[in-house]
Amino acid sequence: MDHKTTLARHVNASPDKVWAVISDIPGSAATLSGVDSVQMLSEGGYGEGTRWKETRTMMGRAETVEMWVSQAEPPSAARAGTTTVKALQGGADYTTRFILAERDGGTDLTLTFGAEVVKPTLLSKVMMALFGRIGMSMTRKMLARDLSEIAAKAESL
Known part of the structure; x- marks a missing residue:
C-alpha cells in the first residue's frame, strides 16, 4: 500500500544555491513556515x-x-544533485527525494514524496482507503x- 506524489518547479537560482537551502537543516524552521522547530x-x-x-x-x-x-549527491557541472530523506512514523515509511537539475541559468527542482x-493490517488498509487520498x-x-x-530563499541568496 503505497501513496506517492511528485511536484516540480523552476527556481531562478543556481543548483548550488538551491542545494544550500535544502541542505540547511538547522535553518529550515526559518525558511519553511510549516516547520515549527528542528x-x-x-x-x-x-x-x-x-x-x-522536525516538528x-x-x-x-x-x-x-x-x-x-x-x-x-550535491549538484555539479557534470550531473544533477539528488538527496533522499527518510522517516519512520506510526507504522509508515516516508521517503522524500529532491532532484536539482540546471536549466536556463536556474534549477528545475523536483520533489517526490x-x-x-x-506492515499493513486490515485496519490500516481500511484507513488508507478512507483517508489516504485526503492525507x-x-x-x-x-x-x-x-x-x-x-525557491524564494534560494532566489534571495
Whole structure:
C-alpha cells in the first residue's frame, strides 16, 4: 500500500544555491513556515547519516518526526544533485527525494514524496482507503508551499 506524489518547479537560482537551502537543516524552521522547530541529532554538515527531529503542525496538531538523510549527491557541472530523506512514523515509511537539475541559468527542482505502510493490517488498509487520498492532498499542499519557500530563499541568496 503505497501513496506517492511528485511536484516540480523552476527556481531562478543556481543548483548550488538551491542545494544550500535544502541542505540547511538547522535553518529550515526559518525558511519553511510549516516547520515549527528542528533539533539536530548528529554533528557535521549535510550528508548521508545526518539525523534530526522536525516538528510540524498539521490540522492543529504538532507532530515530531525523526528524519535522516539516506542519500546525498550535491549538484555539479557534470550531473544533477539528488538527496533522499527518510522517516519512520506510526507504522509508515516516508521517503522524500529532491532532484536539482540546471536549466536556463536556474534549477528545475523536483520533489517526490512517498508513504508506504510497513506492515499493513486490515485496519490500516481500511484507513488508507478512507483517508489516504485526503492525507495525500493535504501533504501535497504542504509540499507545494515548501517548494515555493525553498525557491524564494534560494532566489534571495
